[in-house]
Every structure is written in structure tokens, then in C-alpha cells.
Amino acid sequence: MNTMRLLTLVGLVFCMFNALICSYSAGIVCMVVLIASTLAYRPTISWKILLHTGIILGTVALLMAGLPHGPWVYWSIPTAICLLAALLIRLAEKYPQERLLGIILLFGAGWCLMHSSLPSLLLQQTQSRSLAYLERGHWGISQSHDNSLVIRSQYSYDMVKKIIGSRDIPNLSRLEAYTDLWMITPTQPFSSQEIEKIRKWVLRGGRLVVITDHTDLFGHASVLNPLLESMGLRIQKDCILDSTGDGGTYQNLFQKFKGLSANSFSGRGETWLVENGYSERTDYSKNSFFSDNQISDEEIPGIYPIGLTSPFGLGNIVLFGDSTLFANFALSRPSAQHLLQKVADAGPPLPFHTGTAMMLLLFWSVSRKRKIKILAGMISFLLLIAMVIQLCRPAYKLSYAFSPILNVWGDWSLAENDHAKYSTLFATAFSKSPMFPVWKETSRNSNRIVFSNGYTLENSVSEEWLPDPSWEKRLNMNPSLSMEQFMTALDHDSWLSSFWFDDGVGLLKNKAYEQFWKQVAQVESKKENLKLSLMKQVKGTLNFNGITVPVTVKLFHIQGHHPWVILGDWIIGKEISSGMILIRSNWQHPSWGDKDAVFQYIP
Structure with a gap:
């Protein structure tokens, strides 16, 4: 007893x-x-x-x-x-x-x-799965793109659709033909008739998969809450931060996953993924709706549900709070692939409620x-x-058949953690590798990554390129490395790089990432020898952060790649008009820091 x-x-x-x-x-x-x-x-x-x-x-x-x-x-x-x-x-x-x-x-x-959620999950397990994808609005875009490292192709979700094997539906008229309905950050409101149609469809055994993101970005939480509240759930308009004020680590009882910036949920459901952190509220005055990303008394500490499965009638609703992980630029990360599998499997939540019901019956008897x-x-x-x-029960089979596969095993921390050596490189893999890397098994503390073709990446310490810390001097110097050495330096120090902005990562980073992935995939290709033109020394002004400084610059054009130029010791620029050169921080080696600047001179 x-x-x-x-x-x-x-x-x-x-x-x-x-x-x-x-x-x-x-x-x-x-x-x-x-x-x-x-x-x-x-x-x-x-x-x-x-x-x-x-x-x-x-x-x-x-x-x-x-x-x-x-x-x-x-x-x-x-x-x-x-x-x-x-x-x-x-x-x-x-x-x-x-x-x-x-x-x-x-x-x-x-x-x-x-x-x-166990009864509805078992019932759905007996059915042949057919997935529909409903795109409502213009944030979670899923149209085709040119694979370039720009925000439209990086932040597209068209690869997710291919991997889960879904079909696009323009509206809900043929919803009954599908067992699953996926939505990622919709921004177009639902009518009361549409809400009732989805609600009845779930009641009869459908599975609604809703993937959200931090705060109420572009109003997606405001759009989704009327639908979810009709089924006892709610999206919290928050962003869950770790102690550093950044994205955190998601976990269940057995595994940990490196996340980005998630929101949390509330209501009648079973959690299968949580984050221990701080809840920061929405700031609608900011472009990204983030607040200050600083931990203070305003932020509420706690354990927050990031993944939730809720039974509703004969069906269920699956919620996951970090859509960014499933954008094209993040799908080469091991956590992204493993979490996508869990979402496709409706979590699954551990059957605590069913186990408790069983124990209550035995205790009473x-x-x-x-x-x-x-x-x-x-x-x-x-x-x-x-x-x-x-x-x-067997996992839902995800399809990576859109590209030749390169299976990967090893230490996840090398590919996705903060300051991880290969984190940026893995995030660019979808467009720069002739083979898509698919992670197998869970993380191993091996300090290495092994590919199915035998290629190995190790956490070896490489000598970091350290240019002159004075940018005024650096602008008036000759390049201290050869082109090949500088391309290697971009790879070695890629963990500090950023790449998913409107203007991409710049010519040389694109080349460096492409070269890295062809080497990993062991694909022979003719290297395009980039050469610099003869140096011109020019005087002009450098404008950044509202400050204008007179400088003397050694200027080199990259032959055959107008309008890209090099200023001094490997500062990458783009000539946007005659006598005006744009310098963006995400084009540079990390040593340049986070300075976006404009150099102006008289040609």
C-alpha cells in the first residue's frame, strides 16, 4: 500500500x-x-x-x-x-x-x-499520414529562391516543407483530405468560420502543428491566439532568455538542444521540451520586438514550456516556440534536425498523465x-x-532526398554552441555544400565531427590571424596575408561571423564557405583564382556611428568582381557609387568588430 x-x-x-x-x-x-x-x-x-x-x-x-x-x-x-x-x-x-x-x-x-495525448497519438499512429502546409502572410515565406546567402533565401522555410513531405494548400477548403496541418508564424488573421473549421477538424482526429517564435513578432501570436484559445492553449508574447540575455538551451529528461530565441506557451497540454531562463516581454517599439535582452527585475525567472502537445477530442495540437531553428540557414544544425523530428512526431510527451492514471487505479484497488x-x-x-x-512507435520518416546526403556523427557543440568553431559553417551548409549534412544519433563528447565519406573535423586550436588593432593604421596598410591565407582565416575564425543579412556575407566569405564545404564533401572543383588590382592610395572620410574621420586608404579592386574592393589590410568593401564604398561588419573577418561604415573619396 x-x-x-x-x-x-x-x-x-x-x-x-x-x-x-x-x-x-x-x-x-x-x-x-x-x-x-x-x-x-x-x-x-x-x-x-x-x-x-x-x-x-x-x-x-x-x-x-x-x-x-x-x-x-x-x-x-x-x-x-x-x-x-x-x-x-x-x-x-x-x-x-x-x-x-x-x-x-x-x-x-x-x-x-x-x-x-497518448490516446490521440495512438489513434493517429494507425492512420496513413498526409501533411498540409498553410502559408498565411509574408514572414514565414516558403517560396523558391536562388540559394544565395541573403535574408530571403536564408529565412525561407521551403526546405522544411520538402523534409516533412507536405503539400501547400491555399485555403482550408480541402482540409479533410489531410491528417496534419502545419503552420509557421502566420500573420494573416483567421476568420471565425476558419477557426471553427480547424477546431472541428482537430476534434475529429486531425493534428495541428503550430510553430511560433519570440515575442509577437510581426503579430503572429496575436493572429494565432484566437485559434488556440478556442482549444485551451495560448501563446505567451515573450522571449525566453538564458542568464547571458541570449537564446538558451532547450531540454527534456534525456537530451539538451541548443536553441535560438523561443517563446513559451500556457494552457492544457503536456510539455515535451522546456527552457530554464527568464521571460522577457514584447517591446513593440523595436524592429524585432525584442526588449533590451538584459536580465533585470523586470524579467521573470522560471522553467518555461517550449514544446507542448495538447489532446483535443480525437486529435491534438503540437506547439513549438522557435521557428528560426527551422529556417534554411539553421537546418544544418544538429539540434534543428533532431527537434524537427520531434515536432513531426508530436513531441512526443512522456506519458506521465497516463502513467499517473494507471497508478491511481492500482492504488485505489x-x-x-x-x-x-x-x-x-x-x-x-x-x-x-x-x-x-x-x-x-516508429518515428515519422523525414525525407532529405532533395540533395545528396552526407551523414554526420560527433560532437554537436562544435557545430552550434556559442563560440563553436564550425557553427557558422554548418549554418551555411544548405547552399554551399554539394551534399546536405544530416546528423545521426545524439551528441558525443568526442571533440570531433565525422562524416560518412571519412572526412573529419577536429577541435584543434589554429593560429588566429590578428591584424593591427588600429583601424586607422590598418586602412593604410598592404594586405598582410595572401588571398589563400585570408580565405583560410575566414574559415578558422568563422564562429564570430554573421551571415543572414540583406547583403549576405560578402564575396570573400561566400567563396571561403563554398571552398570549405567542397573540401568536406571531397568534391574536386577548379578554384577561381581571385586577384587584387594594383593599389591606389586615396584620401577621404570614414563615416560610422555618426562620426566622420579623415583617413588615408590603400585601395585594391578584386579583378573580375566589380564592385567588390579591399581597403588596406583585408577590410572588405563594396563600391555602391563612384567614390562611395560601403563597409559592412558581416563581410569582415571578426577582427573588424561590429562597425558598419561608409568610406567616401574623390575618384
Whole structure:
């Protein structure tokens, strides 16, 4: 009896944790009642002990009531459990309440099953999957592109559509022909008729997959919330930051994934991915809707659901809060590929709710009549089989057939972590590699990356190119490296580079990344020998951050690649008009820093 009680309480605590991080009030109340009832059913502890414990915890909660971020909430829940359990035990001493407690436990088992996504996932497992993709608005674009390193092709989601094998649908008129409907950051509002159509489709067994992003960027959360709220869910208009004020690490019980900038969710659902961080609210005055990305008393610390699956009728809704991971420029990252697989599999959430329902039934049946024990045991056995089937069900097959495949194994941290040596290179792989890298297995702490063709990347320390720190001197110097050496330096120090802006990464970075990936894929190609023209020394002004400085510059044109030029010691520029050269930080070696500038001179 005591062992069954302990196992039941463990399951209820997991369900309580899920309800807490999802801010699901009804779930929190239900779990308080069920935990208290489990403690009170055939009690092994005195009601006085529980009463005194509740008073102590309640005192602590009151003392914390004035502190920021509300830690008193987490103390008030065990307070309520102890006080309610003490009351139930005390009442049971005066009036026989075992039948009432038994009904509560049975109700709890049914409630947990209703809130478990396992039944709908098993039902959908018997169906042949057909995926539809609905594009509404012009943010999550998915049209074809030219594979260049510019924002339109980098931030497209057309590769995701190919990988999941979906078909575009212009509207919802033929929704019944599909089992899954995917949407990524839609920005065009839904009518009440469309909301009702999607709602009924999910009720009858459809799977709605909604992928969102930080804050309320371009209004996508405002567009989606009326639809999701009709099914008991809500997108929080926040951005979850780690302690550095940057994107964080997502995790479940077994794995960690490097994320970018996610939002969180609330409502009736089962989490399968969380982030421990700080919730920063939307700032509509900023272009990206980010606030200041600084951790202060305004940000709320906690554990936030990033991935959520919610049962609804015979179907379910799958939510994931970081669309950027699935943009073309990020799909070569191992975490992006593994998380895309999890989204396609509806998470899947661990069956805590089903397991808890099973334990509630067994705990209740321990002291009941023989027929009831047999019935409860049979139901629990069926639930256990269902849990095993869900955990062992085959993954939905993603298709990478759009490109020759180069399988990859090894240390994920080399490809995606902050300051990772090959992070930028892997993010450019989709367009610069003749073979698309597909990650196999989970991360290994090997300090190396191994490809199926035998090529290996190791975390060796290379000598970093360090030009003169004075940019005034650097502008008036000859290039200190050969063209080949500078291209290698761009690769070696790529972890500091950025590449997904309107003007791309510049000619030389494009060449360097292409050269790197052809080397990895072991593809022989004729190297285009880039040469610099004869030097011209010119005087002009450098304008950056509103400051104008007179400078003398050694100017070199890249032969055959007008309008690209080199200023001094490998500062890359683009001649946008006669006598005006644009210098963008994302074209440079990291040593240039984050200075965007304009150089003007008289030709």
C-alpha cells in the first residue's frame, strides 16, 4: 500500500510540475486535490503532523509574499496540499469518507487520461499520414529562391516543407483530405468560420502543428491566439532568455538542444521540451520586438514550456516556440534536425498523465473487493501496454532526398554552441555544400565531427590571424596575408561571423564557405583564382556611428568582381557609387568588430 502510494504521488508530482509551468490553473487545483486525497486515503501519517507542516509552509509563503517574481506561489501549493490532506484525514476519523476519497481518485484517473495525448497519438499512429502546409502572410515565406546567402533565401522555410513531405494548400477548403496541418508564424488573421473549421477538424482526429517564435513578432501570436484559445492553449508574447540575455538551451529528461530565441506557451497540454531562463516581454517599439535582452527585475525567472502537445477530442495540437531553428540557414544544425523530428512526431510527451492514471487505479484497488481489483488491474495493464507502444512507435520518416546526403556523427557543440568553431559553417551548409549534412544519433563528447565519406573535423586550436588593432593604421596598410591565407582565416575564425543579412556575407566569405564545404564533401572543383588590382592610395572620410574621420586608404579592386574592393589590410568593401564604398561588419573577418561604415573619396 505504501509503495503504491509513493509511486502514485511521484506521478502526481510530475503532472503538477507540468500544470505549473503551463500556468494551467484547473490542472494545479486538480493535482492539489488528488495529492491530498492520496495522502488521506487509508492514511499512514497523522493529520496533526500534516496540519503543523501546512502551517509552517504557509508562514514561509506569507513571508515571501512581498518578494519579486512571486516565490510564495511555489510554497502555497504544498501548504494547500498539507492542509487539505489534514482536513480529509480528520473528517475520515469522525465520518467514514473512504468511498468519497475512492471516487475522487477514480475521477482523478479519468481526468489524467482526458489530459493525456497518448490516446490521440495512438489513434493517429494507425492512420496513413498526409501533411498540409498553410502559408498565411509574408514572414514565414516558403517560396523558391536562388540559394544565395541573403535574408530571403536564408529565412525561407521551403526546405522544411520538402523534409516533412507536405503539400501547400491555399485555403482550408480541402482540409479533410489531410491528417496534419502545419503552420509557421502566420500573420494573416483567421476568420471565425476558419477557426471553427480547424477546431472541428482537430476534434475529429486531425493534428495541428503550430510553430511560433519570440515575442509577437510581426503579430503572429496575436493572429494565432484566437485559434488556440478556442482549444485551451495560448501563446505567451515573450522571449525566453538564458542568464547571458541570449537564446538558451532547450531540454527534456534525456537530451539538451541548443536553441535560438523561443517563446513559451500556457494552457492544457503536456510539455515535451522546456527552457530554464527568464521571460522577457514584447517591446513593440523595436524592429524585432525584442526588449533590451538584459536580465533585470523586470524579467521573470522560471522553467518555461517550449514544446507542448495538447489532446483535443480525437486529435491534438503540437506547439513549438522557435521557428528560426527551422529556417534554411539553421537546418544544418544538429539540434534543428533532431527537434524537427520531434515536432513531426508530436513531441512526443512522456506519458506521465497516463502513467499517473494507471497508478491511481492500482492504488485505489489495493484495498477494494476482488472483482474491483481484477478490473482495475486489467485497465492498468492495458494502459501500460499503450504506454509501451507509444514509447516504441516508429518515428515519422523525414525525407532529405532533395540533395545528396552526407551523414554526420560527433560532437554537436562544435557545430552550434556559442563560440563553436564550425557553427557558422554548418549554418551555411544548405547552399554551399554539394551534399546536405544530416546528423545521426545524439551528441558525443568526442571533440570531433565525422562524416560518412571519412572526412573529419577536429577541435584543434589554429593560429588566429590578428591584424593591427588600429583601424586607422590598418586602412593604410598592404594586405598582410595572401588571398589563400585570408580565405583560410575566414574559415578558422568563422564562429564570430554573421551571415543572414540583406547583403549576405560578402564575396570573400561566400567563396571561403563554398571552398570549405567542397573540401568536406571531397568534391574536386577548379578554384577561381581571385586577384587584387594594383593599389591606389586615396584620401577621404570614414563615416560610422555618426562620426566622420579623415583617413588615408590603400585601395585594391578584386579583378573580375566589380564592385567588390579591399581597403588596406583585408577590410572588405563594396563600391555602391563612384567614390562611395560601403563597409559592412558581416563581410569582415571578426577582427573588424561590429562597425558598419561608409568610406567616401574623390575618384
